[in-house]
Amino acid sequence: MKQVFKKPHALCDVPLHYCPGCTHGIVHRLVAEVIDELGIEGTTIGVAPVGCSVFAYDYFNCDMVEAAHGRAPAVATGIKRTNQDNIVFTYQGDGDLAAIGTAETVHAAARGENITVIFINNAIYGMTGGQMAPTSLPGQITQTSPYGRNTETQGFPIRVSEMLSTLDGPAYIERVAVDCVKNINQAKKAIKKAFTCQVEKKGFSLVEVVSTCPTNWGLSPEEAMKWLQENMLPYYPLGVYCDKL
Amino acid sequence: MAEKVLLKGNEAIAEAAILAGCRYFFGYPITPQTEISAYMAKRMPKIGGVFLQAESEISACNMVYGAAAAGARVMTSSSSPGISLKAEAISYIAGADLPAVVVNIMRAGPGLGGIQPSQSDYHQATKGLGHGDYKMIVLAPASVQEIINLTAEAFDLADFYRMPVMILGDGTLGQMMEPVTFELPEGRKLPEKTWATNGTKMEREHNVVNSLYIQPDILEKIVTERNKKYQQIEETETKYEAYRMEDAEYMITAYGSTARIAKNAVDELREQGIKAGLIRPITLWPFPKEAYKQYVGQVKAILSVEMCLGQMVDDVKLAVESKVPVHFYGRWGGNIPYPNEIIEKMKEIVGGIA
Ligand SMILES: Cc1ncc(C[n+]2csc(CCOP(=O)(O)OP(=O)(O)O)c2C)c(N)n1
Ligand code: SF4
Ligand SMILES: [Mg+2]
Numbered sequence A: 001m002k003q004v005f006k007k008p009h010a011l012c013d014v015p016l017h018y019c020p021g022c023t024h025g026i027v028h029r030l031v032a033e034v035i036d037e038l039g040i041e042g043t044t045i046g047v048a049p050v051g052c053s054v055f056a057y058d059y060f061n062c063d064m065v066e067a068a069h070g071r072a073p074a075v076a077t078g079i080k081r082t083n084q085d086n087i088v089f090t091y092q093g094d095g096d097l098a099a100i101g102t103a104e105t106v107h108a109a110a111r112g113e114n115i116t117v118i119f120i121n122n123a124i125y126g127m128t129g130g131q132m133a134p135t136s137l138p139g140q141i142t143q144t145s146p147y148g149r150n151t152e153t154q155g156f157p158i159r160v161s162e163m164l165s166t167l168d169g170p171a172y173i174e175r176v177a178v179d180c181v182k183n184i185n186q187a188k189k190a191i192k193k194a195f196t197c198q199v200e201k202k203g204f205s206l207v208e209v210v211s212t213c214p215t216n217w218g219l220s221p222e223e224a225m226k227w228l229q230e231n232m233l234p235y236y237p238l239g240v241y242c243d244k245l
Numbered sequence B: 001m002a003e004k005v006l007l008k009g010n011e012a013i014a015e016a017a018i019l020a021g022c023r024y025f026f027g028y029p030i031t032p033q034t035e036i037s038a039y040m041a042k043r044m045p046k047i048g049g050v051f052l053q054a055e056s057e058i059s060a061c062n063m064v065y066g067a068a069a070a071g072a073r074v075m076t077s078s079s080s081p082g083i084s085l086k087a088e089a090i091s092y093i094a095g096a097d098l099p100a101v102v103v104n105i106m107r108a109g110p111g112l113g114g115i116q117p118s119q120s121d122y123h124q125a126t127k128g129l130g131h132g133d134y135k136m137i138v139l140a141p142a143s144v145q146e147i148i149n150l151t152a153e154a155f156d157l158a159d160f161y162r163m164p165v166m167i168l169g170d171g172t173l174g175q176m177m178e179p180v181t182f183e184l185p186e187g188r189k190l191p192e193k194t195w196a197t198n199g200t201k202m203e204r205e206h207n208v209v210n211s212l213y214i215q216p217d218i219l220e221k222i223v224t225e226r227n228k229k230y231q232q233i234e235e236t237e238t239k240y241e242a243y244r245m246e247d248a249e250y251m252i253t254a255y256g257s258t259a260r261i262a263k264n265a266v267d268e269l270r271e272q273g274i275k276a277g278l279i280r281p282i283t284l285w286p287f288p289k290e291a292y293k294q295y296v297g298q299v300k301a302i303l304s305v306e307m308c309l310g311q312m313v314d315d316v317k318l319a320v321e322s323k324v325p326v327h328f329y330g331r332w333g334g335n336i337p338y339p340n341e342i343i344e345k346m347k348e349i350v351g352g353i354a
Helices: A024-038 A052-059 A072-082 A094-100 A102-110 A160-164 A181-199 A221-235 B009-019 B034-047 B057-069 B080-095 B122-126 B144-161 B171-175 B216-236 B256-271 B289-293 B312-319 B339-353
Strands: A044-048 A063-066 A087-093 A116-121 A172-177 A205-210 A239-243 B005-008 B024-027 B050-053 B074-078 B100-106 B137-139 B164-170 B177-180 B240-243 B250-253 B276-281 B283-285 B301-306 B326-330
Touching (some): A063 B057, A072 A102, A072 B024, A087 A094, A160 A205, A172 A181, A205 A221, B009 B034, B009 B100, B009 B171, B057 B074, B057 B080, B100 B144, B100 B171, B122 B164, B144 B164, B164 B256, B250 B339, B256 B301, B289 B312, B326 B339
Parallel strands (some): A044 A087
């Protein structure tokens, strides 16, 4: 019988710990498929963040390094600089990338560091139990914004893709979502382009994936997808923000 | 014989690191270690190495973590406030068993403090500056020549034991010029870095560099294993210099540039009829306890001289288990103790005992 669907080689054959309906799993698979298709597993080094995807080092079959919270772009820089022919990617949440690691993110982008950043924007701190993230929406209820994010005292969400695209360093930035088949297919294309960008030594690439955290949003997986579509997509428009390829 | 060249302490660190095979330097500007970065910025591009000025010491040291994970010989340097920021990555480097060399050219603290020499980061360096149960080898050179030898040794120690090694100097040492040779001591036989994350080439299982262990039993086991390594280092890697100690009745102890001043004080005290000697620890961790213990019964008192409020003095007291009175003299805030001040203090001690 012809096999039409199988686990990508770049994904380890282990159960993932993510909650039901969590989109981390989808994005892992897309990254692994791209690594397979580009044939780069043997030269790829991934950097796992601190966040729900911390165990990514056990999920990807390529060499993996676990970074301190927010420091993945700096760690990736250190790895990349030792061998420019290796492919180095980070996989980071919004707290990791856009709060504690803002400096590392902005400066890796500004340097045009030839790495690929996969950025999971789920508008919340998933791992620590649902606190307000730099990307939480105005009015969004979280553990640390129990009355809804008050922009007067808690400020405004950061649109990372837009912000970074004002820099000269990045080569490719796109925001995608994984809420429906069409968008998942687009997300895969974007991730592939981002890695290709690195393979071709074009410089910094980032794919922001608008994602869900049903557990900490207090919604069912289905409701979470709907909430993403109705609330996140208007605030975080999908599209290409920078493309020098 | 190798040619002698005149070099500043900071430049000597940089050149010795390059000779020892370090090709990756990540830093952030701060006085008084600036010459190290400047030297690396000039030299690295010429020899196919990397000099990168990071956005902060936090980033610089996390870049070190990344490069070390990839199997490179890598270093960073800073001065006190910057070292506080490197604490995070140093803890991760220790927790992931990675080799790396960190230089601290100390300036006076706390806070922004001053930019003049100091030894006020002794506790920070030797008692674990980041979080968690870990140790870092701390080397304290006292001359530019020793800087060169110890810098080369630092890389070997780091690779051999897979752990962070710190070179702890101060502004005086960093700025001081002395004639030196670059005949490096013979290196150790080093294990292969089979654990490095430099790509599987599809020829081996993936390597993971990590310090996270969610299961207490597993983490306890790993920390216990690492502690055995620390115990071995305490047994085999201590280094110190004993100066005029054979018949000494009074011991002065000091490290780094302060030890040079203390040596002058020893000579002068001897001229004045007081049998003084000097113990100069070269490794601050592991602390050379034996260097002190062996003189219990021989010396009547010990005087620890430091450029701070008195930090190493605690380790000296522990080493002699309070069987000898241990005194302290220091200057701080960026001031340097003068030999005559040390001599006066020692005479007070001698007078008190006599
Ligand atoms: C220095 C430091 N501060 C705080 C934490 C605790 N912490 C762990 S994960 C996390 C937030 C992660 O949120 P995010 O990056 O959005 O990832 P997600 O879990 O949502 O995927 C925090 C604050 C930590 N591990 N280290
Ligand atoms: S807490 Fe949220 S982000 Fe974390 S695994 Fe569960 S659903 Fe996913
Ligand atoms: Mg998040």
